[in-house]
Each structure stands twice: as C-alpha cells, then as structure tokens.
Amino acid sequence: MSTLAAARPAPRPPVPWGRWGIRGVAFTYLAVLLIIPLMVILRDGLREGGGELIRQVTLPIAWHALKLSLWTAGVMTIINAIMGLLTAYVLVRYRFPGHGLLNAIVDLPLAIPTLVTGVMLVVLYGPQQALGSWLRDEWGIRVIFAPPGIILALLFITFPFVVRSVQPVLLALDQTQEDAAATLGATGLTIFRRIILPPLILPLISGALLSFARAIGEFGSIVIVAGNIPFYSQTAAVYVLGEVESENRLGASAVSIVMVAIAFSLILLVDWLQRRINN
Numbered sequence: 001m002s003t004l005a006a007a008r009p010a011p012r013p014p015v016p017w018g019r020w021g022i023r024g025v026a027f028t029y030l031a032v033l034l035i036i037p038l039m040v041i042l043r044d045g046l047r048e049g050g051g052e053l054i055r056q057v058t059l060p061i062a063w064h065a066l067k068l069s070l071w072t073a074g075v076m077t078i079i080n081a082i083m084g085l086l087t088a089y090v091l092v093r094y095r096f097p098g099h100g101l102l103n104a105i106v107d108l109p110l111a112i113p114t115l116v117t118g119v120m121l122v123v124l125y126g127p128q129q130a131l132g133s134w135l136r137d138e139w140g141i142r143v144i145f146a147p148p149g150i151i152l153a154l155l156f157i158t159f160p161f162v163v164r165s166v167q168p169v170l171l172a173l174d175q176t177q178e179d180a181a182a183t184l185g186a187t188g189l190t191i192f193r194r195i196i197l198p199p200l201i202l203p204l205i206s207g208a209l210l211s212f213a214r215a216i217g218e219f220g221s222i223v224i225v226a227g228n229i230p231f232y233s234q235t236a237a238v239y240v241l242g243e244v245e246s247e248n249r250l251g252a253s254a255v256s257i258v259m260v261a262i263a264f265s266l267i268l269l270v271d272w273l274q275r276r277i278n279n
Contacts (some may be wrong), residue, residue, distance in 0.1 A: 088166040089166075091167060150235065155223075158215055164207070203277055205273060206270050211268065236259055
C-alpha cells in the first residue's frame, strides 16, 4: 500500500480561473470604456501631426476658450477650498437643527443633472429676473451669459469635492491636543491654525484639485449660463461642441486632448496626495 501511495502522482494545484477571470473582466471593461476611447481621440487629434494639433489649439478662438476655462476654474477652486473647508468644519464640530439635512444637501450637486443647475441659475440671476437686473443696474455686474455665471455654475457642481475630502480627516482628528492647547490659553484661531489645519492641508489640496479637474470639462450647466459667445463666454467644452457641429473634427479633437491631458495630470497628482494621506 505504501509503494502504491508513493507511486501515485501528486495532485496538481488548482488553476485560479476565478481570479484570472475577474481580472480579465475588469481589464476588458476598463479598456472598452476608458482606454480605447482615449486612444481614439489621441489618434484623431494627431492624424495630421503634432504641429497641426498645436495650430488648432492656438487658434485665437480656441486659445481664448481654453484660457477662460482655466481661469474660471481657478477662481472657483480658491473659493471652493475656503468655503468647503469651512462647511466641513461646521458639519463635523457643531450640532444644530437640520444638521442631517444640510449634510445630505452637500451631495445634491452630484445627483442632479448639470443642465438643471444651469436652469436654476438663469431663473435666479437672469437679466429679466429681479436679482439679476438689480446686480446689473446697481453694481454693473452681469451674471448670466458672462464669466460670473460660469464661476457660479462651477461652484455649485464641484462643491462636494472639497467638503467630502476634508470631512473624514477632520472626523478622525484627536481633540485631546486641542483641549490641552485651550487649557494652556491658546485662542481658537491659534488652535485652528497650529493644530487643526496642518493635517487638513493635503486632503484640502486633493479636494480642490478634483474640483478643478471636474470644472475643466463641465458642459451641461455652462452651455446654459454662458451663452456661447466667442471671445467672451465660450469655454473649451462648448467650443468643442461648436467644432463638432461645424464638422471640424480635428479642432474638436485637439482641444479635447489638451483638456484630457490637464485633467489626467491633476488626477495623477490627487492619487499621489491621497496615498500620502493614507500613509
């Protein structure tokens, strides 16, 4: 019996079909949904060479649209970083009637269509509305069909990114150091600046960069509030639509590549920051 047992071949290890199957499905889905479309737009934009791509991007109307998208997104990011940090602090450190409702409302811009955001802003700030006409007549501020409307729309749709990036870190902070600093006579501002703020810097930057990346490609709300006026309120995303409608696919692809490159670079930076936060 012992000889037969010794002669019997050892059982083969099981083939990890399940593990490789799951990987294959995930990689195939990623390739079909993300990688192949990105490669197609890159190939289309470069089909006449890098020089032509640069020429299409640096056309005065295209360059102005890109600059408008970048500076309005930049202004929005600064405002969002400050107000998102303040909102996260209030939601974590204070309890008040309607706290749960306010916490839920923060995520509302992620759920509603961005076209609805544009319509809401037009109804509120349109030139024929009371508030819009008052701002125009009393202060000379034109909101709708102008850059301020673009900034307002971007503020609305990207607001949750900063709040939700800062909130978990703020919840995890140990308040023992704050209590000790208060016992030693530190003011509330000093405690915030020296103890609370430093751990929040990286998540704050991460959320702000996500807001910026999201704002670069925003279309739904912008096409409603901006008015698509070349050299004034036409953003890069709206410009791309115009080039597609004009059958200038090369110009649309070239500007799209620049927008994708900016957004992808920011996403890589955010990923690096989040790994530093987790470590």
